[in-house]
Amino acid sequence: xxxxxxxxxxxxxxxxxxxxxxxxxxxxxxxxxxxxxxxxxxxxxxxxxxxxxxxxxxxxxxxxxxxxxxxxxxxxxxxxxxxxxxxxxxxxxxxxxxxxxxxxxxxxxxxxxxxxxxxxxxxxxxxxxxxxxxxxxxxxxxxxxxxxxxxxxxxxxxxxxxxxxxxxxxxxxxxxxxxxxxxxxxxxxxxxxxxxxxxxxxxxxxxxxxxxxxxxxxxxxxxxxxxxxxxxxxxxxxxxxxxxxxxxxxxxxxxxxxxxxxxxxxxxxxxxxxxxxxxxxxx
Ligand SMILES: Cc1cc2nc3c(=O)[nH]c(=O)nc-3n(C[C@H](O)[C@H](O)[C@H](O)COP(=O)(O)OP(=O)(O)OC[C@H]3O[C@@H](n4cnc5c(N)ncnc54)[C@H](O)[C@@H]3O)c2cc1C
Numbered sequence: 065x066x067x068x069x070x071x072x073x074x075x076x077x078x079x080x081x082x083x084x085x086x087x088x089x090x091x092x093x094x095x096x097x098x099x100x101x102x103x104x105x106x107x108x109x110x111x112x113x114x115x116x117x118x119x120x121x122x123x124x125x126x127x128x129x130x131x132x133x134x135x136x137x138x139x140x141x142x143x144x145x146x147x148x149x150x151x152x153x154x155x156x157x158x159x160x161x162x163x164x165x166x167x168x169x170x171x172x173x174x175x176x177x178x179x180x181x182x183x184x185x186x187x188x189x190x191x192x193x194x195x196x197x198x199x200x201x202x203x204x205x206x207x208x209x210x211x212x213x214x215x216x217x218x219x220x221x222x223x224x225x226x227x228x229x230x231x232x233x234x235x236x237x238x239x240x241x242x243x244x245x246x247x248x249x250x251x252x253x254x255x256x257x258x259x260x261x262x263x264x265x266x267x268x269x270x271x272x273x274x275x276x277x278x279x280x281x282x283x284x285x286x287x288x289x290x291x292x293x294x295x296x297x298x299x300x301x302x303x304x305x306x307x308x309x310x311x312x313x314x315x316x317x318x319x320x321x322x323x324x325x326x327x328x329x330x331x332x333x334x335x336x337x338x339x340x341x342x343x344x345x346x347x
Contacts, residue, residue, distance in 0.1 A: 067105035071114040075121055078203055081230055084116045086205055090227050094118050096139055096178035099170055119175070124232065127151060134158075137233045138177025142189075146171060154238035156347065157260060161192045161244040166253045177231040180216070183223045183283060185319060186254035190217055190284030192244060194276035195260035198236035204229035214276075217283040241265055243343025245336045247279075249323055255279035256324050257332040259287075259311070261340035263299060270294045270303070275337060280329050281317050289314050290337060299345045308338035 072095075075081035085092055093112035095101060096119055104110040118124060118139060125139040127148045134154055136145065145151060145162035152159050165171055165179075165188055179189045180200060193200070193213040200216045202209050205228055213234070216224050225231065239262055246258035258278040264271040273294040278284040290307045297303035312318075312333030318326045 065106045065108065067102075068108065068111045070105075070112055072117065073114060074117045077121055078124060078230060078232060081116055081118050081121065082203060082205060082228065084114075085230070086228050088112075088114045088116075092116055094181075094230060096175040097141065097173040099166075099174045100178060100182040100184065118230065124177075125175075129154075130235070132237065133235045134238050135233055135235045136176055138180075138231045139175045140177075140233075142166075142171040142174050142176070142179075143168070145176060154240070155196070155236070155242065156240060157196070157242035157244050157262070157344075158192060160343075161188045161246075161258075161260065164188055164244065164246050164248065164253070164258075170253075176234065180234070181223060181225060181231055183217055183221050184254070185220060185282055186249075186256070186258075186279045187284075188244070188246065188255055188258050188278060191255075191258050191260040191276040191278035193234055193236065194284050194286060195242060195262045195274045196236040196239065197262070197274060198234045200234050201232045202229050203232050208232075210235075214286055217285065220282040222283070239264075241344050241347045243340045243347065245339035245343060247332050247336055257329055257336050259333065259336040259340040261337070261344040263294070263341070263344045265299045265345070268298055268300075270297055270299050273307075273341075275311070275340070277312070277315070277333055277337070279319070280312060280333050281315050281319060285315075287311050287314070287333075287337065294341075301342070304338055304341040304345060308334050308341060311337035
């Protein structure tokens with residue numbers, strides 16, 4: 065289908081984008097990779113009066129170390145994340161998950177910020193940033209604010225982001241012992257179930273764990289019962305199997321669609337939690 069008519073503007077800087085967005089009075093939309101927004105516009109589920117292209121703003125993309133943390137700019141593409149040597153060395157779960165997104169064309173256009181803002185219930189990166197305890201850095205007319213990723217994702221396609229705000233990037237402490245495992249739809253590669261697990265291990269014992277699931281419910285969220293079972297236990301196959309066995313038991317609003325029933329998704333949450341934990345422990 066053909067979208068309704070709209071204006072196209074290219075923002076020169078973050079502040080320029082904020083000003084342009086405010087000038088649309090809530091009728092405009094940011095355009096990053098366009099891989100979620102444009103399909104919605106073609107279906108006329110989204111009818112912005114104006115698109116503000118942020119994809120070429122200098123400084124809004126890139127991956128760097130900053131104050132002991134890793135920072136990924138919002139317009140960094142999934143391909144750039146997948147290829148990043150810095151991330152492979154410091155936090156390999158991030159490029160691992162990025163490499164699981166869609167296909168090469170999707171990864172060359174789709175951006176981290178677009179993925180987080182859109183918050184598709186089956187998107188991969190939301191689970192990863194929640195498991196890593198990342199902060200989402202946001203700027204709007206009122207200035208800067210940072211939101212913990214686990215609070216950012218609130219409900220189906222619903223995030224803590226005002227219509228006049230822009231995600232500038234995410235920051236997290238690097239961690240090698242984290243893994244991502246995903247059961248994907250054959251056509252789109254979106255997650256039927258995806259699990260990201262991050263373990264803090266000392267002397268072979270799990271000090272703490274953060275495990276987040278995507279694809280299974282309305283939005284990416286932690287699996288607290290799994291995390292509790294792992295804390296203080298040896299990082300071995302037996303503890304992992306015991307923790308994975310309860311994965312998803314507390315999940316509400318489990319997704320049901322043509323790809324999977326509730327029963328199947330619940331079963332797969334356990335399988336993919338075990339795999340993600342095994343990957344994390346192996347690192
Ligand atoms: C066929 C297909 C297969 C896909 N498979 C997968 C998959 O397997 N896994 C997966 O996770 N994803 C998948 N995707 C999604 C894709 O990877 C993109 O991440 C996603 O489309 C959003 O990123 P984008 O840069 O294209 O955002 P856009 O489409 O440009 O924007 C999406 C929304 O976010 C807003 N937005 C964009 N950037 C910002 C920002 N910095 N601050 C605030 N708001 C912003 C826009 O206004 C819009 O509302 C797939 C997409 C397609 C079309």
